Amino acid sequence: MRTLSEIDVVGVVGAGTMGNGIAQVAATAGYEVVMRDIETEYVERGLDDIDDSLSRLDAKDALDEGAAAIRERVDGTTELADLAAADLVIEAAVEDLDVKREIFADLEGVTDGDVVLATNTSTLSITTIASATDRASDVVGLHFMNPVPIMEGVEVVVGERTDPAVAEFAHAFAEDLDKTTWESDDKPGFVTNRILMPWINEGIRAYDEGVAEKRDIDRGMKLGTNVPMGPLELADHIGLDVVLDASETLHDELGDRYTPAYLLKRKVAAGDLGKKSGRGFYEYE
Numbered sequence: 001m002r003t004l005s006e007i008d009v010v011g012v013v014g015a016g017t018m019g020n021g022i023a024q025v026a027a028t029a030g031y032e033v034v035m036r037d038i039e040t041e042y043v044e045r046g047l048d049d050i051d052d053s054l055s056r057l058d059a060k061d062a063l064d065e066g067a068a069a070i071r072e073r074v075d076g077t078t079e080l081a082d083l084a085a086a087d088l089v090i091e092a093a094v095e096d097l098d099v100k101r102e103i104f105a106d107l108e109g110v111t112d113g114d115v116v117l118a119t120n121t122s123t124l125s126i127t128t129i130a131s132a133t134d135r136a137s138d139v140v141g142l143h144f145m146n147p148v149p150i151m152e153g154v155e156v157v158v159g160e161r162t163d164p165a166v167a168e169f170a171h172a173f174a175e176d177l178d179k180t181t182w183e184s185d186d187k188p189g190f191v192t193n194r195i196l197m198p199w200i201n202e203g204i205r206a207y208d209e210g211v212a213e214k215r216d217i218d219r220g221m222k223l224g225t226n227v228p229m230g231p232l233e234l235a236d237h238i239g240l241d242v243v244l245d246a247s248e249t250l251h252d253e254l255g256d257r258y259t260p261a262y263l264l265k266r267k268v269a270a271g272d273l274g275k276k277s278g279r280g281f282y283e284y285e
């Protein structure tokens with residue numbers, strides 16, 4: 001395993017909401033970044049999101065160096081082979097076990113044998129993802145929160161075969177990005193989503209069953225329990241498809257108390273995915 005001081009290039013798989021956020025914070029911490037997605041269009045959108053986010057932070061004087069210098073450290077690509085340069089890879093592709101297992105098998109082929117392979121999965125088993133490789137001891141969960149540049153927390157998830165030194169490295173790397181970590185065993189949903197997903201689904205059910213108007217549900221939970229976002233606005237922020245994928249995994253693993261809300265499934269079927277599609281429970285510009 002490479003030590004923290006041996007990490008120069010961070011590979012990121014997926015240029016979506018989480019992938020481009022992870023690429024941005026790694027570049028901000030001084031790392032060179034190679035961010036890979038499957039289509040040029042997705043790579044470009046991810047790079048544009050990084051530009052926008054860095055400009056906003058720059059305008060608030062929240063960066064230690066110019067946005068342009070940070071942005072120059074991020075390369076976008078659609079070529080898997082470009083990840084060969086990485087000293088550490090963090091996967092943030094779609095929340096689908098088969099896709100992630102295929103990505104990890106590919107990563108094993110393309111990266112050096114001592115490179116840690118991390119996944120940003122919200123709910124899927126680290127152990128099952130790792131078993132797609134012959135290097136399960138190098139695989140660890142590095143679960144960033146959304147939006148990555150703003151949220152301080154990172155959940156380190158330890159699989160059945162994860163080497164304790166790899167878990168320790170994951171904590172140290174996240175701390176080097178100015179994050180604060182906690183650790184979870186590889187159990188469905190880990191700490192955060194095991195508790196968060198039923199809360200969001202119950203908020204959606206409460207709305208669907210007419211308990212209150214959607215704004216009152218969000219306002220009630222914010223003012224009544226001191227959380228920064230209510231369940232419906234948080235679902236829009238996370239992405240309704242991501243919430244549904246996570247809820248379905250938890251339902252499969254933990255049973256009926258994790259049943260996804262009917263209205264969540266209907267919104268996803270309609271293509272209302274939240275902020276990223278312009279419409280979820282609320283409308284966005």
Ligand SMILES: NC(=O)c1ccc[n+]([C@@H]2O[C@H](COP(=O)([O-])OP(=O)(O)OC[C@H]3O[C@@H](n4cnc5c(N)ncnc54)[C@H](O)[C@@H]3O)[C@@H](O)[C@H]2O)c1
Nearest residue numbers: 014016017018019037038042092093094095121122146238
């Ligand atoms: N959205 C959140 O709030 C949140 C928070 C924490 C963790 N996560 C997790 O992070 C991961 C990514 O979520 P997201 O919200 O960024 O999703 P997203 O839909 O915004 O982005 C996923 C990206 O992965 C790309 N992709 C698909 N297959 C790929 C492949 N084989 N190689 C490279 N790229 C590929 C897609 O083209 C897309 O651009 C998921 O595992 C999700 O559960 C999401």
